[in-house]
Amino acid sequence: MVRKAAAVIILFLLTTSSVWAQGEVDSLRLRLSRDFGFGMGANIQGTFSYRVTGPDNLERVIFLLDGEKIGEDTEAPFRLQFRTETYSLGVHTMSAEGETSDGRTLTSNTIQRQFVSGSDSTKASLWIIIPVLVLSIGGxxxxxxxxxxxxxxxxxxxxxxxxxxxxxxxxxxxxxxxxxxxxxxxxxxxxxxxxxxxxxxxxxxxxxxxxxxxxxxxxxxxxxxxxxxxxxxxxxxxxxxxxxx
Ligand SMILES: [Zn+2]
Known part of the structure; x- marks a missing residue:
């Protein structure tokens, strides 16, 4: 009885892990990293990087901002650094497209961020710092x-x-x-x-x-x-x- 239950659990783990691994192979994952600057919630300002991971046979990655190509990379790690100041203020959607050596085209997840100005980010930072100072001294x-x-x-x-x-x-x-x-x-x-x-x-x-x-x-x-x-x-x-x- 115990052995049977254990066998079911192992089978379940094998199935789910293989499904997960399969999903991982075909997917293109986009992350956004902050290299220098400000990030609070969806508001960002400064220097950031697209970081894309995908299957082993990924050959080329095209980086998109609002659906338009802003750069590409043909070598892992697939990365594109950019400055928010280069683009207009407001909401932007970031995504990536990848090409594999066996001719497949992969599309990444999308990331939406609001590009804010330097003075906005300073103001936002002060809105956090001032209450903390008041609370620590007042408290x-x-x-x-x-x-x-x-x-x-x-x-x-x-x-x-x-x-x-x-x-x-x-x-x-x-x-x-x-x-x-x-x-x-x-x-x-x-x-x-x-x-x-x-x-x-x-x-x-x-x-x-x-x-x-x-x-x-x-x-x-x-x-x-x-x-x-x-x-x-x-x-x-x-x-x-x-x-x-
Ligand atoms: Zn003393």
């Missing part, structure tokens, strides 16, 4: 504001801000970062307000900053602090003793 400010608002004690110095917070690698104390820049691999150069040393720092999530701040509060920071409390204790003892008399 950082909002999360810092929420985090600061939720803090139990307000007298602690802010450990995060609109540019996020970090922990000083020199003294281990958290502080709010001062400069905003793209998050490059190594981090940003910033100055620790506690120890005054400059170091390359990376953004640390607010939770980690607050736990670092809490940890520092718990351990006695300097030897001066316990001495002060010792003095206070003595003074209190003195005060208490006055009542004893």
């Amino acid at each position: 950082g400010a909002i999360s810092a504001w929420i985090a600061n608002r939720n803090r139990s004690d307000k007298d602690q110095p802010a450990v995060t801000g609109p540019f996020g917070g970090t922990i000083c690698p020199k003294c281990g104390r958290p502080f709010a970062m001062h400069i905003w820049g793209p998050n490059i691999a190594i981090g940003k150069f910033d100055r620790c307000p506690h120890c005054g040393k400059w170091s390359v720092v990376r953004r640390v999530p607010p939770d980690a900053l607050y736990s670092a701040a809490e940890a520092l509060k718990e351990e006695p920071p300097e030897s001066a602090a316990p001495a002060l409390s010792e003095e206070e204790r003595l003074r209190q003892q003195l005060d208490d003793s006055r009542f004893d008399e």
Whole structure:
């Protein structure tokens, strides 16, 4: 029973793969690659290439733009580079025709793109970049504001801000970062307000900053602090003793 099922599956795989291989042999496949420029959805601008693949005996490929020949290639890889600026703005249909050594003519799939001007593509890019910048700066400010608002004690110095917070690698104390820049691999150069040393720092999530701040509060920071409390204790003892008399 199991063997029979396995045999059916193998037969099915053999049939489909041979059908697929057959389809591949007779088809001419056109792809469009961006070599330099802009591409967003169907809008393109810059230098692009037709890239055509087909059967092994493919001898010649004619590249068509809106049904008109704009170039040909007689050697694999079948490729034609073009600049969108060469043609009118608007929608264009790209396709290819191929000839095989056994005299067959093959037609590729078609690709439709809208050629846009350089200024249009710059505008379109800005429409993407500006909201991303606003979101990253604004989002950082909002999360810092929420985090600061939720803090139990307000007298602690802010450990995060609109540019996020970090922990000083020199003294281990958290502080709010001062400069905003793209998050490059190594981090940003910033100055620790506690120890005054400059170091390359990376953004640390607010939770980690607050736990670092809490940890520092718990351990006695300097030897001066316990001495002060010792003095206070003595003074209190003195005060208490006055009542004893
Ligand atoms: Zn420091």
